[in-house]
Amino acid sequence: MEGKIALKKLLEVQEKAYVNDTDAINWTEEPSIKNTLGSSLLSLSLNNLEPPQNHEQQNLNQLGLLQIELEEVKKENQNLRSMLNEISEHYAALQNQLLLAMQQKKLSSSPRNNEDMQAILIYLLNLRTTLKDSQQNNMEKPALPSCRQFLNTGKINNRVILQEAKIVEEQAFEASCKKARVSVRARSESSLMGDGCQWRKYGQKISKGNPCPRAYYRCNMGTACPVRKQVQRCAEDESVVITTYEGNHNHSLPPAARSMACTTSAALKMFLSGSTTSSHGSTYSYSNSDLFSPLCTSTYYPSAAPSCPTITLDLTQTSKNNMKFPSAISSNHLQPFPLSLHGQPQQSEGILPSEKNLALVDVVSAAITNDPSLKAALEAAVSSIIGDSQKSLPTL
DNA sequence: CGGCTTTGACCTGCGC
């Protein structure tokens, strides 16, 4: 009985040691086990003294059993320890993976990491190509730089390539701006849109399919300013005036002209950036939210000259909604944007201001406070349709 | 008289 108790205590101690995640137990040095086992064996041997002969043999047998059991427990202990180590290793590995994943997620939001990712992609592509080539040509496995080496050496090159690509893109955009034309459709009784620039008429033609003549104007503000514009009434709706601008001003612009320039420039940028991904097909339309929502729409109409892309800003919907802009309101009511591409005529028929119109503009101005693009669009619309009431109105 | 508009002629590009 005492031997069983001693063994039971031994197992309890061992179990306690595992639960407390203690190190290996030195069974010979552990005092509690040593004492328990010693006293148990002592009592066992004392009890077994009578009758001495038979009991001695039995005790020896029990001791042997205990030793065997002890060995088994030791083995189990070792197994459990190895399992614990394995689990600990897996836990550490998973923790590292988690940390890595968190770091990657954090870095992926930065432009620098995008650059690294591009470099890594290039590295992987190079790696794949090189391995493919070596496989196809039955070559030996080529010496490849490590990803880190590649990043350190190739990142600079990749950066240069990216910068060059950006420069080429910007140059292409500037070239497109010079060639591209911006057309503004506005509902107006006036033949000309007041935009702050001075224009000199140099020609007039009756174009095919439109009984209304087309007038040709040249910017008269700067010396040899290359900007030209065409003004023509819409054949379908003669209340709509189509004004087309071409070229860049080589002089400073008044605020009203800058407003229009801002809008046309923004529209042109949007169009040109969009054209890089969309084919120049039949009709390209921007949704209202793209540019001027909800006051007007912007639509790309295929130009008569395919080599010269034209974007049309359709401002006629504002007038459909009784959005008549009072002539007395200067575009300075709204902050002009410091962009310059196009400028526009000053001559326009004035529309007398009214309190209703003023209130309307105030409401709209308040509505667009948090929307810069809408602000620019409204500003342009105001400046283009208001015109300069002081100027006389030429007839087409 | 100077600046601007008008208007017919001319030039150029494109399609057939």
Add this chain to the structure above:
DNA sequence: GCGCAGGTCAAAGCCG
């Protein structure tokens, strides 16, 4: 090459 349409030129006319 020819015709057409769009774009430009320049002389004449108009206006302040």
